[in-house]
Amino acid sequence: MFRPSKKEKQLDMFASISGMLKGTAYEQYNNEKSWHNMFREHVVSQVDENLFKPLFSQRMGAPNSSIRVLIGMMALKEAFGWSDSDLFERCRFDLLVRSALGLFNITDSLSTESTYYLLRKRIHDYNVTHQEDLIEQVFQQITHYQLQEFEVNGRSVRMDSKLIGSNIAWCSRYELIHDTLGLFYKAIDQSLPSKLAADIMASLADISETPGQKIVYHSTREDLQERLLTLGILSYKVLSVYQEHENRYYSTLKRVFDDHFRMGDNGKTELKPKEDLESDSLQSPFDPDCAYRNKDGQQVKGYSVNVTETCDDESLNLITDIQVAKANQPDTEFVQPALEQTSLVLEHTPEAMHADGAYQSPDNVEYCQEEDINPYFTGMQGHAGRYDLELVDDQLTVTDTHTGEQIPSKKCKSGKWGIKTEKGHRYFSYKEIEACRFRKELERMPVELRIKRNNVEATIFQLCFHTRNNKTRYRGINQHKMWAVLRCMWINLRRIMAYMEQNCQRTLIFGQKVAKKLAFSQKSDQKSVFELVLSWYQTSFEIFVNSYVKLSFNKFHF
Numbered sequence: 001m002f003r004p005s006k007k008e009k010q011l012d013m014f015a016s017i018s019g020m021l022k023g024t025a026y027e028q029y030n031n032e033k034s035w036h037n038m039f040r041e042h043v044v045s046q047v048d049e050n051l052f053k054p055l056f057s058q059r060m061g062a063p064n065s066s067i068r069v070l071i072g073m074m075a076l077k078e079a080f081g082w083s084d085s086d087l088f089e090r091c092r093f094d095l096l097v098r099s100a101l102g103l104f105n106i107t108d109s110l111s112t113e114s115t116y117y118l119l120r121k122r123i124h125d126y127n128v129t130h131q132e133d134l135i136e137q138v139f140q141q142i143t144h145y146q147l148q149e150f151e152v153n154g155r156s157v158r159m160d161s162k163l164i165g166s167n168i169a170w171c172s173r174y175e176l177i178h179d180t181l182g183l184f185y186k187a188i189d190q191s192l193p194s195k196l197a198a199d200i201m202a203s204l205a206d207i208s209e210t211p212g213q214k215i216v217y218h219s220t221r222e223d224l225q226e227r228l229l230t231l232g233i234l235s236y237k238v239l240s241v242y243q244e245h246e247n248r249y250y251s252t253l254k255r256v257f258d259d260h261f262r263m264g265d266n267g268k269t270e271l272k273p274k275e276d277l278e279s280d281s282l283q284s285p286f287d288p289d290c291a292y293r294n295k296d297g298q299q300v301k302g303y304s305v306n307v308t309e310t311c312d313d314e315s316l317n318l319i320t321d322i323q324v325a326k327a328n329q330p331d332t333e334f335v336q337p338a339l340e341q342t343s344l345v346l347e348h349t350p351e352a353m354h355a356d357g358a359y360q361s362p363d364n365v366e367y368c369q370e371e372d373i374n375p376y377f378t379g380m381q382g383h384a385g386r387y388d389l390e391l392v393d394d395q396l397t398v399t400d401t402h403t404g405e406q407i408p409s410k411k412c413k414s415g416k417w418g419i420k421t422e423k424g425h426r427y428f429s430y431k432e433i434e435a436c437r438f439r440k441e442l443e444r445m446p447v448e449l450r451i452k453r454n455n456v457e458a459t460i461f462q463l464c465f466h467t468r469n470n471k472t473r474y475r476g477i478n479q480h481k482m483w484a485v486l487r488c489m490w491i492n493l494r495r496i497m498a499y500m501e502q503n504c505q506r507t508l509i510f511g512q513k514v515a516k517k518l519a520f521s522q523k524s525d526q527k528s529v530f531e532l533v534l535s536w537y538q539t540s541f542e543i544f545v546n547s548y549v550k551l552s553f554n555k556f557h558f
Contacts, residue, residue, distance in 0.1 A: 002056045004049040005066035007102075015105040017095055029099065036100035038497055042149075043489060044072040044102060046142045051134055055122045065111035070119050071138060072101045073111070078483055079490035081466030088113060120482075127478050136322070139485045143320060144345050146492060150316050150499065154346040157320065158354040159308040159338055160456040161331050162464060163295060164480065165471035166302040168284035171212065173260065173274070174224050177231045178212030180256045180285045184238065184249040195241045203234060225271070232261040232269045255282050279328040287475040291326035300327050300470070303480050306334040307459055307488065308342050311354060311452055316499040319459065319488045320345045324481040331358040336367050349373060354453040357381055362431060365438065376449050380439050387419075389428060389436040396433065462491050 013019070021029050028034060032041075047068045076097065077087045090097045091110050103110070127133050147154065171179070185204035188194075194201055216224065235257045244250045259281040264270040280291045283301040290302045306323040321341040323334050335355070343349045349371055357379025368375040387407075388399040396409040396417040407419045409428075416427045463484065464470060474480055 002053045002058070005068060007045055007068070009102055009104055009108070012105045012107060015107040017099070017104055017106055020106070029095065033497070033501065034096070035493075035497065036096040039072070039076075039100040039493055040102055042146060042496060043075060043142060043493055044068055044100065046145050047071050047138055048141055051137050051141070052119075052123075054130075055119075055126055055134075065115050066102075067119065069101045069103075070111055070116060071135075073116065074120070074135075074482075075486045075489050076100065078466075078486040084113070084116075088116075123482070124478050133478075133481060133485075135482050135485050139322070139489055140341070140345050142489065143318060143492060144347075146318060146496060147320075147346060150496065152310055152316050152318055153312055154310040154320070154342070154348070154350055156311045156352040156354065156452070157308055157339070157342055157350045158311045158453045158456045159306060159334065159359070160356070160453070160460055161304050161306040161334060161358075162460045163293060163298060163300040163327055163470065164302050164305055164464065164467065165300050165469070166284070166287045166290040166480070167471060167473050167475050168287050168290065168301060170301065171284065172216055174216055174228055174231075175212035176282065176284070177228065177235070177256055177260060178207060178215060180249065180253050180282075181231060181235060181238075182208035182212075183285055184247060184253050187247050187249050196238065200234065200237060204238075207231075228260075228271055229269070232257065232271060235261070236269050249285065252282065252285050252288060255288070256285075280326060284475075289326065289477040290475075291328040293327035302327050302471070303477060304329055304331075305463065305480070305484050306331070306338060307456065307463060307484075308338040309456060309459055310346075310350075311455070316495060318492045318495060322481070322484045322488050324477060324484055326477070331355075332361040332364060335359050335361075335364045339367075339371070339373065352376060354378075354449070354456075356453060362435070376445065376452070377442060378445075378450055378453060380435070380442060384439060385432070385436065387426075387428070387436075389433045391433050391437075396428070398428070459491065463487055 018026065018029060031037065045068070049067045052067050073087060073091060076082070076090075077084070080086075082090065088110070091101065091103075092098075098104075098108070123134050146152075181204060185201075185208045188204075196204075215227065219227065235253060239250070239254055239257060242250055244254075259277060260272055261269050262272055279293060282288060283290050283292055292299070292301050293304070294300075304325050304327050306325075307319055308321040308323075309319045310317045321338045323338055325333070335353075339350070339353065350373060352374040353368060354376045355378075357377055358381065360375075360377040360380050365375055384401075386401055388401055390397045390399075394411070396411070398407045398409045398417075398419050399405070400407060407421075409417045409419050411417050412427070414427075416429050417433075418425050418427045420426075466487075472480060472483055474483055
């Protein structure tokens with residue numbers, strides 16, 4: 001039966017790490033402003049382990065390690081960009097990392113690698129089966145606590161996206177089909193009688209032993225075209241014999257065949273032209289989820305990550321939502337789910353939303369109007385039309401922007417407005433009129449509202465800080481979603497630390513100015529001035545404590 005672990009650890013008089021340290025090491029270890037104490041207080045201790053209850057049997061068995069600690073380990077891995085071996089080495093021998101996880105005693109045992117990997121697998125499998133991301137729920141719960149704790153109002157939000165490459169090789173069309181056939185052959189149970197002819201099995205064996213890259217390197221373009229057609233015929237024969245439950249690469253091979261081949265009128269297998277390939281076609285047999293996209297010359301085989309954060313002036317701003325989709329998904333489809341999730345975390349609907357022109361669409365504008373959200377886009381998709389349209393009292397004024405001439409318009413029975421041009425008649429729908437009005441509103445947008453979106457690009461930079469050539473070390477959309485959520489969890493913590501330090505410095509500087517002014521205004525002896533300064537230091541210390549009101553003075557508090 002599932003049982004959540006205890007938040008407070010029992011300290012060992014002889015094994016307590018804090019009791020073994022002295023001097024500067026002792027002060028740094030117990031400093032409540034240090035990252036390890038802040039991480040434990042505002043991240044690890046806020047994890048609700050009951051969210052993971054469905055992963056375990058209700059009758060017998062229980063997690064042999066604290067889920068809270070395991071989630072903290074996952075967050076630290078993405079925070080510092082460690083490998084798995086680096087993570088376990090740090091967690092076993094780094095005192096600050098152990099303190100961040102709540103392991104205060106030198107004898108406190110750490111979870112084994114198998115336990116760590118098993119929990120990640122269970123989270124992944126549960127997400128695939130039930131379409132529920134438990135790591136995302138943990139992030140929302142922690143972020144909600146942080147928003148309440150530091151009184152983040154979240155009246156305005158902003159968002160931006162980033163293309164991320166999957167951890168796959170950039171292979172050609174031939175390599176993709178060749179290597180998929182090789183994987184299918186390796187997954188065939190050789191202990192059972194073969195369903196294929198001996199010559200076909202020999203061809204598959206040869207394909208599995210020779211990398212596709214080697215074939216491409218030694219072949220001409222004409223040779224590759226012939227080999228591609230041969231692979232298509234071979235794939236068709238294999239798929240017509242086997243079924244999906246008999247080979248785990250059956251669905252992958254079938255998808256490759258449907259993407260690149262078709263059956264001609266003569267009943268023979270034909271190779272599709274390269275121009276007919278879709279952007280969501282299979283890019284690698286090792287990552288069936290990723291897609292292809294060419295955005296402003298940037299070619300990516302992977303995913304698109306969308307980040308939404310608060311953007312209130314002179315206040316703490318935190319990331320409230322992360323969306324991960326295939327790379328070919330347009331940014332316009334991120335707006336509505338991102339605002340819905342942000343509203344749940346904030347417990348209210350934001351008043352304004354700032355984004356670039358890639359997010360603008362009539363549906364998103366209509367959605368924001370229905371939810372009483374002011375959308376501020378820095379641009380619009382597409383080019384401005386030749387005619388300037390202005391509708392007043394059901395009368396449409398049409399101005400030719402090339403000549404400056406106003407053209408008379410007439411409303412038709414269909415509800416559109418028409419004008420007569422040299423080439424014939426031109427009709428304008430209500431949607432076109434609204435688009436023209438919206439474009440003019442964007443041009444009149446104040447500069448302070450237009451630049452409010454820009455700082456979200458710094459968040460995107462921090463999100464991808466540990467990537468190499470904009471590629472992660474993961475494959476699959478669920479793994480990328482977990483990476484992005486854990487990374488944003490760490491970014492929020494760093495913002496909290498910077499915000500608290502900044503508030504403390506402002507309080508001290510303000511107090512120093514007040515004390516200096518009062519001291520020089522006193523027409524009394526030196527003793528009165530000394531008492532005044534001493535009184536200020538006592539008041540300043542109280543203000544300093546209030547800025548960390550939720551942090552305990554108990555150095556062992558957890």
